[in-house]
Amino acid sequence: MENEDFDIIALVSKTLESVDIPVIEGWYDEDLNKTHITIHEYLEQDNEYEDDKASCIEHNIQLDIWSKDSLEAYELKKQVRKLMIENDFRKTDSQDFYEAKTKIYHKAMRFTYNEFI
Numbered sequence: 001m002e003n004e005d006f007d008i009i010a011l012v013s014k015t016l017e018s019v020d021i022p023v024i025e026g027w028y029d030e031d032l033n034k035t036h037i038t039i040h041e042y043l044e045q046d047n048e049y050e051d052d053k054a055s056c057i058e059h060n061i062q063l064d065i066w067s068k069d070s071l072e073a074y075e076l077k078k079q080v081r082k083l084m085i086e087n088d089f090r091k092t093d094s095q096d097f098y099e100a101k102t103k104i105y106h107k108a109m110r111f112t113y114n115e116f117i
Helices: 008-015 070-086
Strands: 023-025 036-050 053-067 090-099 104-116
Touching: 008 023, 008 036, 008 053, 008 070, 008 104, 036 104, 053 070, 070 090, 070 104
Parallel strands: 023 036
Antiparallel strands: 036 053, 053 104, 090 104
């Protein structure tokens, strides 16, 4: 039976509390104008079937680090990766960008988390 109280965004936010950087659901907030992290779930799917019933829900999330400071973004990416892995998230891929128009360093990371039901 699915846990109706489970909230993947809340879990990620709690996991990242110690980074002391704003963590928000959604996309880059140009009004914030300081380093921040955004989260969104891009795919949720049933997984690990037993007797034609899913035994877990796979949550696929993307975390994006936004910063005007390249070194800060790099260090934050390492810290976030470590925290996520320590809390049972599986890193699937990542990519670094530089948004020339806004002069923002953008570190995109994707993780998977299995919610057992």
